[in-house]
Amino acid sequence: MKNFRVGSWIFLSIYTISILCLQVSPQNIPGNVTFGVIISESTDKDDAIKAVDMAIEYINTNSKILPNTTVNYLINITNVLHSFQSLQAACWQATHGIVAFIGSLSSGTTKTISSISNGLHIPQITPTATDPELSFTDTYQYLLKMSAPDDVQSLVLGDTMAHYGWSRFGIIASSSDYGRSGVRELLKIATIRQWTVNSIHYFTPSSDLTSIDLTQSLIKLKRSGTRIVVLNCLSTHARIILSQASELGLLNKDWAWLATDGVTVVGELFDSCLDVPEHLVGLVGVRPLYGSGNLQEYFQTKWANYSKTTQKATEMRLFDSILAASIGLHNLLADNNNFTIMNPVKDICQRTSEYYWSDGNSYLNYIKQIQSEGTMNKLSFDNFNNPPEPVYEIVNLLEKGWERVGTWGKGRDEGYKLIMERSPQFFKKNRKAPSDAVINLNNVTLNITTILESPFVMRKTKDEMMFSKNKNQRLKGFCIDMLEKLSENLKFKYEIQIVKDGSYGTLDPQTKKWNGLIGEVMSEEIDMAVAPLTINYERQQVVGFTKPYMDLGLKLLLSKEVEKVNIYGYLEPFEKGLWAAVVGTFIICSVITCICSRLSPYSLGYYAQLDNETEHENLTLCNSLWATYGCWMQQGTETYPKCLSARIVFGTWWFAVMVISASYTANLAAFLTVKRLDTGIQSVNDLAKQRDIEYGTVKNSAPQRFFAQQLVDPYKTMFAIMNADGTYVDTAEAGIRKVQESYGKPKNERYAFVWDSAPLEYASNIKPCNTLIIGNDFNKFGYGLALKVSTHKSDFVECIIPYNLRMNPMGGFKRGIEREQGRIDCLHSRWLINDSSFNIENRSGC
Missing domain, CATH: 3.40.50.2300 (Response regulator)
Structure with a gap:
């Protein structure tokens, strides 16, 4: 009996100790956990591996972090430019039962790995990926970032x-x-x-x-x-x-x-x-x-033992990533006795059935909630899984x-x-901060070429030349004023000349050489072309252009119809039948009024007797006609009918006169203000459909190049007709003059000129005032200054290329992408709308 009691005490003691041991060291706390590390070849692989080893050593030797668990890692080194390698590495690591992905270092491969992380519910911490799209938590649910976006x-x-x-x-x-x-x-x-x-x-x-x-x-x-x-x-x-x-x-x-x-x-x-x-x-x-975290000193000391190189942010963020994953797992194990690690599954990425880690989401939430010290700074995450307060x-x-x-x-x-x-x-x-653009043309003389085209560049008259001090002042116009302002602001000097061949610049398909303004800019003598020069792709390949100083398009210039003088034009508002009805009504009303006054006992004589007047004038037929006419002309007369019947007739006539006058006034205003073209041409489509009026543009010009490149109508048809008829002109001035000279000629001898809208608007507003603009702009483009891009002065000339020639009202040039109204608009008003000289010779108004 004694032996039985002793055995019972021994059994109870062993049972109690076993229960206590189970409470202190639960069987569900894993003895080993593995992190999957993925780094790229572009980083210093040895330093990255050393940083991972330091983090693992710190965790395994720290009794406050996972004291009963040993942390291990698997590592794969992939090419940062080949995302598929990272995808393969993530799948391979997942088959070995990892609890978190550490990596990748680039944004592209991080996105690739995230697809595996989301599917298997395995948290992913990227040390250095910074793409702002990674902050979309709905897409990258299991991704945490150690670097700010x-x-x-x-x-x-x-x-x-x-x-x-x-x-x-x-x-x-x-x-x-x-x-x-x-x-x-x-x-x-x-x-x-x-x-x-x-x-x-x-x-x-x-x-x-x-x-x-x-x-x-x-x-x-x-x-x-x-x-x-x-x-x-x-x-x-x-x-x-x-x-x-x-x-x-x-x-x-x-x-x-x-x-x-x-x-x-x-x-x-x-x-x-x-x-x-x-x-x-x-x-x-x-x-x-x-290096602002509390573990910075520890990291520096350990790093000195590992490597002679200075530690870098990438290595410190790797250390902090593994530390954050470990602290999150420690907190989870401390609160959850039912935690389980995902079992290794072979070919896990090839499974067709849904498979994921059941505790992965809980683990992710614990990592998000950590508040701990690191090497870089304090370890924590905001609502977008980014480090707060970067x-x-x-x-x-x-x-x-x-x-x-x-x-x-x-x-x-x-x-x-x-x-x-x-x-x-x-x-x-250099201790002085450089300027964001070099604008230094002091005492530099630029050779300028231009082309004559009103109102941009024109020769001065003999009277105007009397006040010119040098050959640069023999020209005037929109571009000349703009060049003067540019020279004043950028402090450079210039010598200007007219282009020798009178052409804007096209590429000869045979010689492969440019002519005109573009050819001269490409030569050794000329630095810049200041002219109404169209910016297009072909020219931009060989010369530099400023930002456009004017936006415009192509338009049509056509001579007006000859206005025939008609002395009976005032009768046109009413048709002949209506005029006859009005005159007939006028006569009938006069006769009826006269008869009523004669037959009525209450005529003018009756009222004269009442007033004891011995002399009075009866309402004769002549007086009746005069009274009716005076009413028609809305004027008064001396004699009016007195009897009731005549007054009724006269009142009816008044009402008719009111209606007739209002209708006549409205129709007359319409006839005098609306001028209709007998040509029927209102647009470029109308011009292309007819063959009576010839049309053309300047040969070897940007508009000709535009028509040549078009593969759709009406431009394709117009180019073929212009080539067949040979209707090109040598200069824009010749084209405008040809339109003006066709004024008053038969339709088959008239000419339409296709050219830039600005000079055509100018031509239509000056004498002889016999042309007008047809249709809306097509083929929108801009004018710019062309500059050489390879010259001994290139450092000076190139600084003008990005310069915005839109000027502010104070006279200085405005830099930036905004297109400010100001000085350019003043030049536009002066030269294209209302010339300040305003003399009879050049502009008396149209």
């Missing part, structure tokens, strides 16, 4: 440019998701702030760096006139681009380049063990501020590497703002 970085770039007063810039970006998303957000900011983006150049990123050649794009960027460039790509490609830019002279003291975090964070712009190359010193960039730093590349010169973050007033700690050093040790 690109739209935040664009705000930093915008505030940096605003700090230095830059409102014009160019962009070079890769065509990847990273490159395009950063540019897209920056363009929105430029639109809101009304800045000018002079040029945007995309390139296709490639692992073969020898295929990266942006020489032509950089030349176009230089020609655009801007001196501020935003570079948005990875550092491996930026290294090649900046080297090419240096060879073309785009990295001197007049330039400033702003690099994004793809260049400033990923450390492959230069060899870290060597000094920074001289041509890169002066580069300015932005990047997330890292902080950026403005960095400057000097001889020893990147140095911080400013910060951007949330201030005390709840707003984000930029604080510059010191002025950066730009290229060639």
